[in-house]
Amino acid sequence: MTWAPDGGPRPLARTAGPGADDEPEPDAWPGAVEDFGGGRETAGLPTLDFLRLIGGGPRGLLESQAEERLARYGENVLPAQRSVSWPRRFLRSVRDPFTAVLFCLALVSAAVTAWTTACVIMALVVVSCVLRSSGEYRADRSAAALRDLVAATATVRRRADAGSPAVAREVPVDQLVPGDVVLLGPGDLIPADLRLLRATGLTVHQAALTGESAPVAKYPVETPALLGAAADRGGADRDAWPHLCLQGSSVASGSGTAVVVATGERTRFAAGLRGPSPRRRASAFDRSVHGISWSLIRFMLLTPPLVFLADAGLRGRGVETLPFAVAVAVGLTPEMLPVVVTTTLARGASLLARTSEVIVKRLPALHDLGAMDVLCTDKTGTLTQDRPVVACHVDAGGRDDPDVLHWAAVNSLWTLQLAELPMPDALDEALLEAVEQRGDGLLDHYAVAALPFDPVRRLATAVLRTPGGPGLHTLVVKGSVEAVLARCVKRRADGRDGELDDAARDELLSASTELAEQGLRVLAVAAAERPAKPGSSPYAESDEYGLTLLGMVGLRDAAADTAAAAVTALTRRSVTVKVLTGDHPGTAARACRDIGLDPGEVVTGDTVDALDDDALAELAATTTVFARCTPTHKARVVRALRAGGHVTGFLGDGVNDLPALDACDVGICPRDATAVAREAADVVLASKDLTAIDHAVVAGRRSSANIATYLRIALSSNLGNVIAMLTAALLLPYLPMLPVQVLVQNLCFDAAQLAFAYDRPAAADLARPAVLRPRAILRFVTGFGLINALADIATFGVLALSVRGFATGDGQAAFQSGWFTENLLTQALVMVLLRTGRGVAEGRAPGPIRLTTSALAVIGILLPLTPLAPALGFTTLPLFYYALLAAVLMSYGTALVMAKTRYDAGPVGRQGLAGSKP
Numbered sequence: 001m002t003w004a005p006d007g008g009p010r011p012l013a014r015t016a017g018p019g020a021d022d023e024p025e026p027d028a029w030p031g032a033v034e035d036f037g038g039g040r041e042t043a044g045l046p047t048l049d050f051l052r053l054i055g056g057g058p059r060g061l062l063e064s065q066a067e068e069r070l071a072r073y074g075e076n077v078l079p080a081q082r083s084v085s086w087p088r089r090f091l092r093s094v095r096d097p098f099t100a101v102l103f104c105l106a107l108v109s110a111a112v113t114a115w116t117t118a119c120v121i122m123a124l125v126v127v128s129c130v131l132r133s134s135g136e137y138r139a140d141r142s143a144a145a146l147r148d149l150v151a152a153t154a155t156v157r158r159r160a161d162a163g164s165p166a167v168a169r170e171v172p173v174d175q176l177v178p179g180d181v182v183l184l185g186p187g188d189l190i191p192a193d194l195r196l197l198r199a200t201g202l203t204v205h206q207a208a209l210t211g212e213s214a215p216v217a218k219y220p221v222e223t224p225a226l227l228g229a230a231a232d233r234g235g236a237d238r239d240a241w242p243h244l245c246l247q248g249s250s251v252a253s254g255s256g257t258a259v260v261v262a263t264g265e266r267t268r269f270a271a272g273l274r275g276p277s278p279r280r281r282a283s284a285f286d287r288s289v290h291g292i293s294w295s296l297i298r299f300m301l302l303t304p305p306l307v308f309l310a311d312a313g314l315r316g317r318g319v320e321t322l323p324f325a326v327a328v329a330v331g332l333t334p335e336m337l338p339v340v341v342t343t344t345l346a347r348g349a350s351l352l353a354r355t356s357e358v359i360v361k362r363l364p365a366l367h368d369l370g371a372m373d374v375l376c377t378d379k380t381g382t383l384t385q386d387r388p389v390v391a392c393h394v395d396a397g398g399r400d401d402p403d404v405l406h407w408a409a410v411n412s413l414w415t416l417q418l419a420e421l422p423m424p425d426a427l428d429e430a431l432l433e434a435v436e437q438r439g440d441g442l443l444d445h446y447a448v449a450a451l452p453f454d455p456v457r458r459l460a461t462a463v464l465r466t467p468g469g470p471g472l473h474t475l476v477v478k479g480s481v482e483a484v485l486a487r488c489v490k491r492r493a494d495g496r497d498g499e500l501d502d503a504a505r506d507e508l509l510s511a512s513t514e515l516a517e518q519g520l521r522v523l524a525v526a527a528a529e530r531p532a533k534p535g536s537s538p539y540a541e542s543d544e545y546g547l548t549l550l551g552m553v554g555l556r557d558a559a560a561d562t563a564a565a566a567v568t569a570l571t572r573r574s575v576t577v578k579v580l581t582g583d584h585p586g587t588a589a590r591a592c593r594d595i596g597l598d599p600g601e602v603v604t605g606d607t608v609d610a611l612d613d614d615a616l617a618e619l620a621a622t623t624t625v626f627a628r629c630t631p632t633h634k635a636r637v638v639r640a641l642r643a644g645g646h647v648t649g650f651l652g653d654g655v656n657d658l659p660a661l662d663a664c665d666v667g668i669c670p671r672d673a674t675a676v677a678r679e680a681a682d683v684v685l686a687s688k689d690l691t692a693i694d695h696a697v698v699a700g701r702r703s704s705a706n707i708a709t710y711l712r713i714a715l716s717s718n719l720g721n722v723i724a725m726l727t728a729a730l731l732l733p734y735l736p737m738l739p740v741q742v743l744v745q746n747l748c749f750d751a752a753q754l755a756f757a758y759d760r761p762a763a764a765d766l767a768r769p770a771v772l773r774p775r776a777i778l779r780f781v782t783g784f785g786l787i788n789a790l791a792d793i794a795t796f797g798v799l800a801l802s803v804r805g806f807a808t809g810d811g812q813a814a815f816q817s818g819w820f821t822e823n824l825l826t827q828a829l830v831m832v833l834l835r836t837g838r839g840v841a842e843g844r845a846p847g848p849i850r851l852t853t854s855a856l857a858v859i860g861i862l863l864p865l866t867p868l869a870p871a872l873g874f875t876t877l878p879l880f881y882y883a884l885l886a887a888v889l890m891s892y893g894t895a896l897v898m899a900k901t902r903y904d905a906g907p908v909g910r911q912g913l914a915g916s917k918p
């Protein structure tokens with residue numbers, strides 16, 4: 001493959017004939033997109049025929065053609081990304097387990113013709129589904145708006161009109177059309193289904209399509225036999241074909257130029273999406289919130305049969321108690337949990353976006369941020385600015401030598417040029433800039449091939465025609481010192497080549513360590529001259545051998561301005577920061593020290609390889625810096641930390657961070673991260689300021705604390721009520737509450753508790769990782785549920801004193817009214833007193849909570865007095881009852897405050913409202 005800087009002969013310019021003029025009219029072309037998925041298979045066509053069919057050329061579409069095609073084929077959007085219609089959204093919320101249980105209970109009620117109960121339960125179902133789906137709609141809409149801020153773009157080559165030259169420009173991915181020519185570089189998402197025209201060292205991750213985690217090599221195919229085989233196989237295993245890159249995959253290394261074959265829902269990926277969606281790994285959110293939900297549901301399903309059996313066995317009642325048993329189960333259900341969770345997280349996320357420019361792409365990730373206790377981060381581009389500047393260049397003897405810089409820059413120039421990277425690498429740019437400043441000419445060399453940088457090999461190679469040496473090629477290799485030295489047999493010092501024995505190797509390694517410890521990123525440069533390979537056999541990794549080490553270049557990359565502040569803030573919040581980098585251990589350690597993080601003993605990728613998962617989990621817990629990590633090492637360390645019980649976040653910006661971003665609980669990336677990193681991350685930091693992570697952590701903890709408050713208060717009062725209900729049902733000759741009353745009361749509680757989405761948790765709850773621990777919540781619920789039940793039983797005493805006919809059916813309505821009033825008042829009291837994590841008196845409740853608690857109290861007192869009362873089976877009560885009730889409430893309030901103070905001082909309470917990690 002030859003290339004000239006002026007854009008001279010390129011293989012495709014030669015082979016791909018159809019130019020601007022003979023491109024068919026859009027209407028005339030047979031629409032390869034339709035054909036691609038079904039009937040005619042275009043993948044088996046030779047490139048030329050294919051381009052003709054699709055009506056494109058290597059120089060790209062005209063802007064006007066692109067516009068027409070966009071109108072004809074629609075935006076390049078996956079069906080899953082389209083907004084969901086209202087009815088579907090509603091149906092989806094019906095699928096929620098709590099709603100499903102309520103639904104079943106309604107059916108049971110209907111089966112025994114308890115129509116009122118069934119209707120009220122259905123009303124509950126509808127209310128919670130409407131609230132939930134509207135909450136989710138709002139959350140989705142704002143999340144989509146936020147996502148647009150960081151939307152992916154693709155580099156396409158297009159022309160203004162037939163006579164203009166092709167210009168590469170960024171367009172939003174949804175504007176791509178079939179026939180567009182796109183340029184690909186490391187970290188790019190494959191934006192549609194593509195067919196390669198050119199490729200240099202291109203490998204892609206296609207785990208999303210095939211589950212295969214190792215990157216796969218991709219290259220254009222012209223051999224008729226291979227193409228014929230592709231055509232014969234029809235549409236099967238298209239992802240295995242080397243000349244097709246399919247949407248859903250991403251570039252791991254190398255670069256390429258490709259034509260769009262199919263967009264939007266016609267892509268192979270979209271076809272796959274129509275099946276069941278791939279399951280995401282269980283995150284911290286799934287483990288805690290879902291865990292709690294499911295244990296509650298089991299409990300709820302047990303309740304009706306138990307109540308029914310107890311009633312039948314002890315009181316001899318029959319099937320008429322079934323609606324009551326059902327109502328009790330409904331009373332126990334925190335059916336607003338999904339609504340509270342959605343509202344809390346959505347509010348937290350939108351606030352975070354407004355105040356700190358942090359974009360939460362997946363709502364549960366906000367909870368996971370709050371729960372995170374370890375944050376792993378890469379170094380370059382995250383903790384450092386990724387604006388390297390050349391600081392020194394030495395030969396293999398340690399002497400200053402500008403030649404080393406020169407060869408490093410020649411390598412950079414040609415790997416960048418030949419690979420046509422849409423985004424040049426910062427290290428390469430720094431080398432080119434340094435050479436430019438010296439006024440050194442680089443274009444007297446002529447390259448024939450390049451193997452671009454690959455984070456696993458840690459090498460980049462350019463192959464040049466040796467000047468004045470016909471038939472000779474010069475390989476120029478640069479990369480990490482270890483990787484380059486391993487391929488060298490000689491070294492050049494003072495302009496003379498010498499042997500590279502073990503002693504010299506050790507010397508060079510320690511020289512590189514010395515540079516690294518000064519905080520420099522170190523590149524080794526080597527070269528070899530050898531007979532040119534014939535054009536038919538391309539250069540490959542196996543040609544990187546027998547090199548002569550020319551020397552090393554040191555580059556300084558300053559720490560990011562806010563990195564130190566961010567590390568300090570996270571440490572104060574009990575989040576441990578660990579660094580996982582592909583760089584030299586010395587450079588990594590120094591970078592850590594520069595931002596105030598003690599690196600301790602640095603562990604390298606080789607050590608990671610030697611350990612099994614358990615040993616790695618142990619080591620990872622105590623290690624701060626892992627250096628010389630490949631992408632796989634990073635992911636293994638993250639998985640080991642998670643296996644060790646840590647909720648682990650990962651902050652990274654590059655292709656080499658992708659597996660780790662996929663493996664962690666919550667993936668974070670800076671805004672200028674590569675497209676894949678942005679796609680894989682759950683959270684995007686839109687501002688340069690790394691301390692925004694701290695704000696995000698606080699927002700996450702605030703949401704978790706509010707969810708915990710809701711759970712604790714809702715569950716403890718529900719439990720208290722159920723205990724009291726069962727006690728009364730067994731003692732009294734009538735039902736202590738009519739099913740409809742239980743449900744009305746439940747509706748009032750639900751509405752009031754929604755206000756917890758707007759709560760302000762105590763400062764202490766924000767100081768530690770907030771993991772919702774089912775056991776801590778259960779202990780709280782049992783303790784405070786019992787106190788609540790005691791208050792109810794005391795109320796029964798009060799009612800016995802003040803209601804005539806208490807022990808017979810005559811007192812039924814008065815008993816039920818009295819208890820209803822007490823229940824709503826105690827609920828209001830609990831909401832005020834048990835709200836904050838620390839100290840009952842701490843902080844005034846925010847507006848919504850004050851409003852709903854007052855409303856509860858007013859309804860509790862007034863409802864039995866309104867015209868609605870007879871319909872609900874209520875009646876008026878003697879004043880004497882209210883006087884006694886006041887005394888009960890006073891004692892209950894005092895008991896709550898005392899119990900709360902004791903609880904807060906106890907071992908469980910000290911761990912905070914949400915309960916920090918054990």
Ligand SMILES: Nc1ncnc2c1ncn2[C@@H]1O[C@H](COP(=O)(O)OP(=O)(O)OP(=O)(O)O)[C@@H](O)[C@H]1O
Pocket residue numbers: 378379380381425427428453455456458459460478479480481521522523580581582583584654656
């Ligand atoms: N463009 C390049 N050409 C040749 N070698 C490179 C190039 N970029 C990086 N290297 C070498 O490869 C090593 C690993 O780089 P890699 O990009 O995997 O990690 P990193 O960017 O240093 O660290 P991090 O993982 O923290 O982002 C570097 O230390 C350097 O020696």
Ligand SMILES: [Mg+2]
Pocket residue numbers: 378379380381653654656
């Ligand atoms: Mg990086």
